[in-house]
Structure formats: structure tokens, C-alpha cells
Amino acid sequence: MKSQYFLSILFVLPLMLVLNLQAQNVEFDKANFPNRSKELSEALKNIKKGDKFYESEYKMYLQAIEPYIEANKFNPNNALLNYKIGFCYINTIKKTNAIPYFKKALELDEDVALDIIYLLGQAYHLNSEFDKAIIKYKEYKKSLSPIESAELGKEVDKKIKECETGKELTSKPANVYIDNIGNIVNSTYQEYSPIVNADETMIIFTSRRPTTTGGGEDPLDYKFYEDIYITYKKDDKWASPKNHGKPLNSDFHDATVGLSPDGQTLLIYKGDNGGDIYQCELKGDKWSKPEKLNGDINTSNKESSASFSYDGRSIYFVSDRPGSFGGSDIYISKKDANDQWGTATNIGSTINSIYDEKGVFMHPDGKTLYFSSKGHNSMGGFDIYKSVYENGKWSKPENLGYPVNTPDDDVFFSVTASGKHGYYSSAKAGGIGDYDIYVVTFGFEKLLVNNTEDNLLANIDRPINIEPVVKVNTNQLTLLKGTVVDDKTSEPLEALIEIVNNKKNEIVSSFKSNSVTGKYLVTLPSGFNYGIAVKAKSYLFHSENINIASSTEYQEIEKNIRLKKVEAGSKIVLNNIFFDYGKSTLSSESTGELDRLVELMKDMPTLKIEIGGHTDNVSSAAFNIKLSKARAKSVVDYLISKGIEATRLTYQGYGFEQPIASNKTEEGRQLNRRTEFKVISK
DSSP states (O other), X not given: OHHHHHHHHHHHHHHHHHHHHHTOOOOSSXXXXXXOHHHHHHHHHHHHHHHXXXXXXXXXXXXXXHHHHHHHHHOTTOHHHHHHHXXXXXXXXXXXXXXXXXXXXXXXXXXSOTTHHHHHHHHHHHTTOHHHHHHHHHHHHHHSOHHHHHHHHHHHHHHHHHHHHHHHHHHXXXXXXXXXXOTTXXXXXXXXXXXXXXXXXXXXXXXXXXXXXXXXEETTTTEEOOEEEEEEEETTEEOOOEEOOTTTSOSSOOXXXXXXXXXXXXXXXXOGGGSEEEEEEEETTEEOOOEXXXXXXXXXXXXXXXXXXXXXXXXXXXXXXXXXXXXSEEEEEEBOTTSOBOOOEEOOTTTOOSSOEEEEEEOTTSSEEEEEEXXXXXXXXXXXXXXXXXXXXXXXXXXXXXXXXXXXOOOOOEEOTTSSEEEEEEOOTTOSSXXXXXXXXXXXXXXXXXXXXXXXXXXXXXOOBOSOOOOOOOOSEEEEEEEEEETTTOOBOOOEEEEEETTTTXXXXXXXXXXXTOEEEEEEESSEEEEEEEEOTTBOOEEEEEEEOTTOOOEEEEOOEEEOBSOTTOEEEOTTOOBOXXXXXXXXXXXXXXXXXXXXXXXXXXXXXXXXXXXOSSSOHHHHHHHHHHHHHHHHHHHHHTTOOGGGEEEEXXXXXXXXXXXXXXXXXXXXXXXXXXXXXX
């Protein structure tokens, strides 16, 4: 019995010695490496080099990693060096690489640094190992003194709550696909802050690649300066991005922050004056020189991101100015009658938390706000949320869930008008380079495929299902787009496009078609009767009426507009003049169209016109002649009441003698019930 016990001791002691040696901290000194002085000297040089970056006021942790790793190869059992490598990694995009180094540092010396347990918990947290992270966070909190706990305890509790949220969100993944948009757009360098226009034909983003304007590097981090790049979709594929150079980009940092829905006005960020927002316009195929936003937008504090409302009359932006609920908050400013941005107002505590908000994006539907926040029910860092403004208040922010959100920072999210796709940047494993641009597809349709080898390979990163197709929820929004051209020559025209709320007789917004392509794009939230007026100098205005029911879901309407020059015989339909059925009394919704006609007559004081009334073929010819003439006279009477001389005006009722569509359908009859404007002489 004694012999067996003695043999057991002999067996266990060497094992204990080995384990003890494995956990022993080894310093970088000659006593520990008596025969390796040359290698030791080289390792110490690498540590000194790494320390220079590590201790820099510019926090150059990425640059410190390489020399530290070289020194670690020589001596992998130094607690402090392992801690420093872990600390560097957790402050770069490769944060989870910190885990083995923190673990090793803790094994070698549990007192290597006061925050080692907390940082290991944070590394587990970022790696979605939430239970391990919670254990370390609680262990760290338990180690704090009462004074330390009062100061740091709340932050640790927040981290634990984030882990609990992470467990909940990852257990119920959102119904999305997330795809890298590919190596035509993404490079081995950083691409981030992508902004998509409403119809998803253009993405403007920021990149730090060698083609940056001026070709310079930032001396603070040895990376190329930020520049703005643009890619267009051709045949359903993204084309190679283009750097438009100056004046859009400068020799220093230029970054994207916001874009108008039509893609004609760009908001960019420059780091001067604490960080300010600038605006530039697309003039044909060239961008104007960026100009600092006027009014109460920019301050000596940092204004980091911004987004226009669908009508361009409001701007949502992020600022860390005094008076916020937390660090940086979201504010709104509205344009006044002189096109100056008015007083900025904090949008309130429903959206803004006691923590930071960032990356604001107002959807073209006019009511859905996307933003990132460290508050609310974040699973770690910044998470992306959405909130809807209805009945005068914002809804409770909704976390977009996993895998859109991760335990790391998720910011600068841009959504298409349809709401089916979102674009953002991430440093996911398996990416093309550093940060890459990804597209999120919401409410995707289930794949109906056979489980062949080819299909399995083609869909390796996606689930293969045989479930019914999922209904894709879209936004209540109409996208009106097309081109404006000369009626005779078909040459593209730059024209002013006014959107009018016919019920209120108010101009909702105004845009311009592109002077080179003639293209225009207008977003119209559902639930309104819109008058669309397209105007250009020396041309008759063109009008459209679009009455969109509040229940109307996303739709795209393509309408190419041909403007007619003001010359004898030119004729247009006044689509926003309305009468009650069978009557000749003008409705209040007609005022905007009538006033445009008054404006045209005053701008051209020698112009003489005829107003013609037309009907469908319902009722007798005599009735319709009388009705159409009375309606035409009502228009003329309105013009006279506004100061237009009667000698310049004539009117005629044509009944159903000049149809422009079949009277066999309601759609055709509606087109035939119209009021026309005809030029008699200039």
C-alpha cells in the first residue's frame, strides 16, 4: 500500500512541475536566455519599437502588433507582452484575436494588469461567447473595491445586459441575407459609410485606397487619406468605382455622410472646426465645390453625420454639442423661407439615449428613421435601430437584430426606397480587405432548390429551404422617375420639378432634373394627392396628378416628360384642375395649377391662349358641350380675377369630340375628362 502511494507521488510531482513551468512568467533578461543573447537583443528592440507605437498619443495599436508578435515568437511566456498584444488587437478591427493573448497573460500572471479580466470578458463578448463574457464581467466586478464599484460597476452591468441581449437576439436571427457586394467595389483597403440613392442605381462611399486625391498618407496612422468614390449599377451589377477628384475630394480627408433621395445633393464630412458637414451639388456629370452648411448645423463641436428628409426641407444630423441627453445626439433643423437652416432641435429622449447616437439616415418614406446607438437594447457597441414617426411622436426604437447587428460597432446604415435592401460596412471574417461594403436583403424569398451538389456549393453561405415564399414587406412609398427632354429634339433638359400637396395647395419640395442626362427621381410618401409641375425657361410647364392612397405599398412609376416650347399651336393638358362630377365649379385642389398658369401669363405678357374643356361620352353631346364650355370659362374667370387681361384669353367647350383615349374603359374616360391649354400666339 505504501509502495503504491509512493509511486503515485512520483508520477504526480513531475506533472505538477510541468504544469507549474507552463504557467510561469518569463522575463526578457539574460538570466532566462543565457545562450541566446543575439535573439534576446533583437526581441528587446522589437518590444521597444512596439512600445513606441503602443504609448503614442495617437493610439497606434495596429502598428505595434507586428514588432510585438516578433518578440513573442522568441518568448511566448511573458505576461505583460501577451497583455499588450491582446490590448492592441482589441483596439483594432481584429478584436477577437485578443482572446488567446489575454488568456495566456492571465495564466502567466493574474496580476499582470488591473483590467485583464474585464478585457478578456470584452474579447469573449465581441466573439459572441456571451456566457464566458458574463462570467468574466462578474468576476471583474467582484474584484472591485467599493469606491471602484461605484464608478465602474454601472459600466460592467451594462456589458452584462448587452450579453443577455446578445443571447436573446442571436437565438432568433432576423430574416435577412447579408452579402459582400464583391471585389469590383471592395478592395484590399477600407471601404465604409456607403450611401445608396432611392432607386438603388448609385452608391457613394468612403475609401482609403492608393487612388486617393493627391496620393497622400495620414502621418497619424500611415493610411491613405479618405476619399469619396461612386459606383453605378449597370445590368444589375455594380461598376468599377470612380474617384471624381477635385473639387469633390481634396488632398486630405473627405468622407460621405448623407445623400438626397434623388442623388443630386451630397453631404460630406470634413474634420475642420471640430468636425463639420458640407454640401455639394451634382451639376450635370460634375460635382460642385463643397460648401459648409449654413444656419444652426455646424458648431465648434463635432457634427459627424447627416441625412435629408425626403423633401429636402429638413435635415437630421448628429452633434455632440452641449445640452444633449448623452454624448452625441440626433438633431433636426428645417429650412426657412430664405433656404437657411433654422434652429437645431434635439429630437428627444425616445431616440436619444444617455449614451452616444451616430450614423443617422432618414428614409425617403418621410417617417422611418434609421440610426446607430450604444444605448437602448444594444448587444454591444453601436447597434442599428429604426423608429417611425407617426401621430406626432417617435415609436420605441427597434433593434434590427442579429446578424445585421453584432457585439461590435454597426453604423452608417443606408436603405433603399423599397426597404428591401440596406447597405453598410463591416470587417467580417472572410472579407475582401479591411472594412468591406455589404448589402442586407430583408424579408428574403425562401430558396426552392433541389439538393444537388452544384446547388449546395452555390448556396454554401445560405440556408436551403423548401418553405413557401415569404411575403416581403415594403415601405408605403411611390418612386417617380424618368427623364425630361425637349419634345421636338429629345435633348435632355434641366427642369425644375415642384411637388405640390393639392389638398393644402403647398409646395412640398422642389428638385431639378440632371442637366446632362435629363434624369429625375422623386419620392412620394403614400396618403396624399400630389400635383407634379415640371418647368423650364421658354417651355410650357408640364403637369401630372398622382393621388396615392394611404394603403399603397412601394411602387415605381416611370414617367418620361416631353416639354413643349412656348410657340403657336403648342398644347398641354392641365392635369391638376379638378371639378366635381357633372359640375363646372373649380375645386380647391385646382389652385396650385391655376396659379402656375397665372405665373406663366405674367412672365410672358404678350402670350394669348385658349382654354379648352373636354369630357367623356357619358350623357348627351349637348350636355357635354355645355359642361365642357362652362368648365373652360371657370378657368378663364379665375385667370381674369388674378389680373390677366380678358383680351388674352379665349375658351371653348369640345365635349367628347376630341378623345385622347377609348371611352370604353374608366381609365380612358378619365383621360378624356380634361382641361387643355393651347398657345394662340406669343
